[in-house]
Amino acid sequence: MAKILAIHAHPDDVEFLAGGTMALLAGLGHDLTIATFTPGDCGSKQLDAEEIAAVRRQEAANAAARIGARYLCLEMRDLAIFDDDGSRRQVTEVLRQAAPDLVLTSSPVDYHCDHEAASALVRDACFAAPAPNYATRIEWAAAPLDRIPHLYFMDPVEGKDPEGRVVAPDFVVDIAATFAEKRAMLAEHASQRIWLQQHHGTDNYLDEMERWTRARGALVGVEYAEGFRQYRGHAYPQSGLLQDWLGASAIQLAPRG
Numbered sequence: 001m002a003k004i005l006a007i008h009a010h011p012d013d014v015e016f017l018a019g020g021t022m023a024l025l026a027g028l029g030h031d032l033t034i035a036t037f038t039p040g041d042c043g044s045k046q047l048d049a050e051e052i053a054a055v056r057r058q059e060a061a062n063a064a065a066r067i068g069a070r071y072l073c074l075e076m077r078d079l080a081i082f083d084d085d086g087s088r089r090q091v092t093e094v095l096r097q098a099a100p101d102l103v104l105t106s107s108p109v110d111y112h113c114d115h116e117a118a119s120a121l122v123r124d125a126c127f128a129a130p131a132p133n134y135a136t137r138i139e140w141a142a143a144p145l146d147r148i149p150h151l152y153f154m155d156p157v158e159g160k161d162p163e164g165r166v167v168a169p170d171f172v173v174d175i176a177a178t179f180a181e182k183r184a185m186l187a188e189h190a191s192q193r194i195w196l197q198q199h200h201g202t203d204n205y206l207d208e209m210e211r212w213t214r215a216r217g218a219l220v221g222v223e224y225a226e227g228f229r230q231y232r233g234h235a236y237p238q239s240g241l242l243q244d245w246l247g248a249s250a251i252q253l254a255p256r257g
């Protein structure tokens with residue numbers, strides 16, 4: 001059994017972009033944590049920040065519980081995730097506490113500033129977490145990790161960078177077997193139905209997710225899929241650990257490095 005951390009900016013991002021893959025990994029018996037940088041405190045035009053944050057923490061915990069994952073929130077705030085010294089130390093501490101073998105995080109290019117900042121923080125915290133001299137300055141600090149975890153990026157929203165250029169995945173995961181679970185996980189985020197209608201012009205976020213997941217499946221001729229890229233920076237693990245776990249469900253598009 002391995003430890004897997006899926007960490008993204010806001011509640012519902014992991015479910016939207018990697019919920020089916022997380023459900024597959026749950027089925028393989030792995031130990032799963034879903035973390036978000038913020039509790040989604042700006043995701044409402046009706047409730048104030050603390051009211052919507054309380055709703056969304058519970059929605060995220062309910063979604064995670066569906067696949068036996070724990071949920072944790074780093075309690076940063078929407079539109080205020082910054083790639084700075086204190087934030088990097090905080091994310092490093094989260095990594096040391098969770099001690100994951102493998103991390104899934106947001107795309108380094110994406111429409112939302114929080115997604116991009118979260119991605120950079122997680123990438124660099126993966127590198128920092130095994131360095132014993134890098135102190136997180138927290139009283140109950142966990143021990144440094146033994147090694148840098150395997151790191152993967154989820155797709156950016158709509159598979160595009162901020163200027164609309166296509167961001168192609170290295171491989172997609174066939175999630176036909178867990179699509180219903182993914183939809184049920186995302187449906188736990190019921191507060192976002194109204195928000196996404198009012199602010200994003202999305203008629204139904206569950207149908208939007210289904211269209212997107214079908215589009216990723218269409219890349220390889222399966223019904224539903226999710227795309228990923230493996231981060232292969234110097235010193236980071238290069239082997240395709242996630243692809244190996246998922247076996248035939250992981251369908252390669254770009255050559256494995």
Ligand SMILES: [Zn+2]
Pocket residue numbers: 009010013112115
């Ligand atoms: Zn988000």
